[in-house]
Amino acid sequence: MNKSKVVMAGVVLALAGALGYGIWQARDRGLPEGLIQANGRLEGDSVLVASKYPGRLETVKVREGDMVSSGQLLATLHSDEVTARLRAAQASLAAARAQQQRATAASAQAGKDAARFADLLARGSVDRMHAEQMQLAAVSARSQAVQAAEQIHQAEAAVAEATAVLRELQLTAPSGGMVSNRLREPGEMLAAGGGVVELVDLNRLYLKVYVPENQIGKIRLGLPAQIRTDAFPDHPFAATVSHIAARAEFTPKEVQTPDERVKLVYAVKLSLSSNPQLRLTPGLPADAVIRWKEGVAWQAPRW
The missing domain is CATH 1.10.287 (Helix Hairpins)
Incomplete structure (x- = not known):
C-alpha cells in the first residue's frame, strides 16, 4: 500500500512538473499581456517616373538601389x-x-x-x-x-x-528616394505614360503585418510599435499603427505565425517614425511588437 502511494505521488509530481514546464515554456515563447508580436516585410509607397509624351529612350542614368535627390535627372528621351x-x-x-x-x-x-x-x-x-x-x-x-x-x-x-x-522628355525625380525598379533600357520606344523607373521614399517606410482575428480587437490607430530586423537586432525602430484592414483574410503563405490554427488575420500597417541614416530598405523581413496596453515594458519578439 505504501509502495502504491509512493508511485502515485511520483506520477502526480511528474505530471505537475511537466505541466509547469509546459506553462513556463509557453510563457517564454509569448509576450506579456499588453504586447502583440507580428512579422512581415518592410515596404514603401512607390512613385512611377514615366514619360508624359512618346519617344525613344536615349539614356537611363540610374540603377536599382541608387539613391536620388529631388529634381535629379534620371533618364532622357528623344522625339x-x-x-x-x-x-x-x-x-x-x-x-x-x-x-x-x-x-x-x-x-x-x-x-x-x-x-x-x-x-x-x-x-x-x-x-x-x-x-x-x-x-x-x-x-x-x-x-x-x-x-x-x-x-x-x-x-x-x-x-x-x-x-x-x-x-518633359527629360525625366527627373519628383522627390528624393531609392530606385527600386529600373523598368526600361536605352533604345526602347515608349508610349505616352510609359514608366522608366520606380522610386521609393526611404523616409516613409512601413511594415505590413498580419494580426490574428482573436487579437485584432486590441489594435487601434495610433498605437505605438517597435520594429526589429536581423540586420539591427539590438536596435528597435519606433513605429505607429497607421492602418487597419476593414476585412479579414486568410493567412498569407509567406507570413510565419506561431499558431497554425489561426486562419483569419487582419492586415495592419506600421509606419516607421524615422529611418536614421536610411539603413532600412524595402523588402527586409522584420519583426514587430505592438503595445496596446499602456505601462507595459517593451520586450523583443519571441518566436
Missing part, C-alpha cells in the same frame, strides 16, 4: 517629331520678327507721309483726295504691323510648347 516641330516654330518666329520689322518701318513712314500731306492740304498745296489716300495708307500700314505682332505671339507660343515637350 524626332517634337524636334522637327521646334525647328519649324523657331523658323516661323524668325520670319515673323523680320516681317514685323518691315511692317513697323512701313507704318512709321506711312504715318509721316500722312502727316505731311495733311499739312499740305491745310496750306492748299494738295487736293483732299490725295491727303485722304495717304491717311488710308497709314491706317493700313498700322494694321499690318499689328498683324505681324500677332504672328510673333503665335510663333512664340509654338516655340514655347515644343520646348516644354522637349523638357
Whole structure:
C-alpha cells in the first residue's frame, strides 16, 4: 500500500512538473499581456517616373538601389517629331520678327507721309483726295504691323510648347528616394505614360503585418510599435499603427505565425517614425511588437 502511494505521488509530481514546464515554456515563447508580436516585410509607397509624351529612350542614368535627390535627372528621351516641330516654330518666329520689322518701318513712314500731306492740304498745296489716300495708307500700314505682332505671339507660343515637350522628355525625380525598379533600357520606344523607373521614399517606410482575428480587437490607430530586423537586432525602430484592414483574410503563405490554427488575420500597417541614416530598405523581413496596453515594458519578439 505504501509502495502504491509512493508511485502515485511520483506520477502526480511528474505530471505537475511537466505541466509547469509546459506553462513556463509557453510563457517564454509569448509576450506579456499588453504586447502583440507580428512579422512581415518592410515596404514603401512607390512613385512611377514615366514619360508624359512618346519617344525613344536615349539614356537611363540610374540603377536599382541608387539613391536620388529631388529634381535629379534620371533618364532622357528623344522625339524626332517634337524636334522637327521646334525647328519649324523657331523658323516661323524668325520670319515673323523680320516681317514685323518691315511692317513697323512701313507704318512709321506711312504715318509721316500722312502727316505731311495733311499739312499740305491745310496750306492748299494738295487736293483732299490725295491727303485722304495717304491717311488710308497709314491706317493700313498700322494694321499690318499689328498683324505681324500677332504672328510673333503665335510663333512664340509654338516655340514655347515644343520646348516644354522637349523638357518633359527629360525625366527627373519628383522627390528624393531609392530606385527600386529600373523598368526600361536605352533604345526602347515608349508610349505616352510609359514608366522608366520606380522610386521609393526611404523616409516613409512601413511594415505590413498580419494580426490574428482573436487579437485584432486590441489594435487601434495610433498605437505605438517597435520594429526589429536581423540586420539591427539590438536596435528597435519606433513605429505607429497607421492602418487597419476593414476585412479579414486568410493567412498569407509567406507570413510565419506561431499558431497554425489561426486562419483569419487582419492586415495592419506600421509606419516607421524615422529611418536614421536610411539603413532600412524595402523588402527586409522584420519583426514587430505592438503595445496596446499602456505601462507595459517593451520586450523583443519571441518566436
